[in-house]
Amino acid sequence: MRLLLIEDEIALSDALVFMLKKKGYMVDAAYDGISGQEMAETDSYDLLIVDRMLPYKEGVSIIKDLRMKGIKTPVLILTAKDSIKDRVEGLDAGADDYLLKPFSTEELLARIRALSRRQSDIIEGESIRVGKAVLRPLHKEVKAGKETIRLTLKETQLLELLLRNRNQVITREQIINRVWGFDSEVEIxxxxxxxxxxxxxxxxEHCGFTIETVRGIGYCIKEGEHV
Structure with a gap:
């Protein structure tokens, strides 16, 4: 699961990125509203964590713009503003959840898990079931019948991306951005x-799905042994 954290308090941002990566998440960070919105507009993330008070562009304005552009990525707002009016404004702008500062890491992780479950009906807890197979991302393995297939970290991240977007074509550029990161220098x-x-x-025949190549574009998961 790939997250974008838009938070201008650098010490807090660095601590959250470190914690989330230890929990198995892929995380990119932005420190101001404009650069954060530019990254969010790539639509390469499963969840956005957005501080409300940001330099150059405020968090609620970012969310409004993203929703107007048709980007439906779930958004969790972080804020010290706790009035009912402020909460309603953020939710009406298109945010999916609201977390008040200061917060515990346990609550943040619980909110992330809740939003990830809402995002797709093919997610079962921390697992993803497609065809005859179940991917367990945190364990870096696929269960197919009685067989357990071990994956590397990058294989897990790539397969998770494809399975969460089954029947949709994911471009090679999107894969590079989501699995290796925007700043990566790896070859396509x-x-x-x-x-x-x-x-x-x-x-x-074991997993019940195929990884199809869409010539010149990217890849797509299709269910069925002989699609």
């Missing part, structure tokens, strides 16, 4: 290598 052909490895580990 690294995606082909990882797709090849996943196909070897996950034969359609």
């Amino acid at each position: 052909n690294i995606v082909e290598i990882y797709i090849h490895n996943l196909r070897k580990k996950l034969p359609p």
Whole structure:
């Protein structure tokens, strides 16, 4: 699961990024409203965590703009403003949840889990079921019948991205951004290598889905052994 944290308090941001990565999340950080919105507009994230008071552009304005542009990524607002009016304003702008500062890391993690469950009806707790297989991202493994297939971290992140967006084409550029990060200097052909490895580990007859190549664009998960 890939998160974008837009938070201008650098010490807090760094601490949250460190904690979330230890919990297995992929996290990018922005420190002001304009750069944060630009990153969010790539639509490359599963969840946005947005501080309300930001330099250059306020959090509620960011959310309004994203929703007007059709970006439906779930948003969790972080704020010290606790009046009913402020909460209503944020939720009416398109936020999905509201967390008051200061907050415990346990509550933040619980809100993230709740929003991730809401995002897709194919998510079962921390697992994703497609076809005959169940991906357990935190364990870096796929269960297919009685077989347990071990994956590397990058294989897990790539497969999670494809499964969460089954029947949709994910471009190679989106894969690079979401799995390796915006600042990565890896070559685009690294995606082909990882797709090849996943196909070897996950034969359609065992898993009930195929990883299809959409020529010149990217890849797509399709259910069925012989799609």
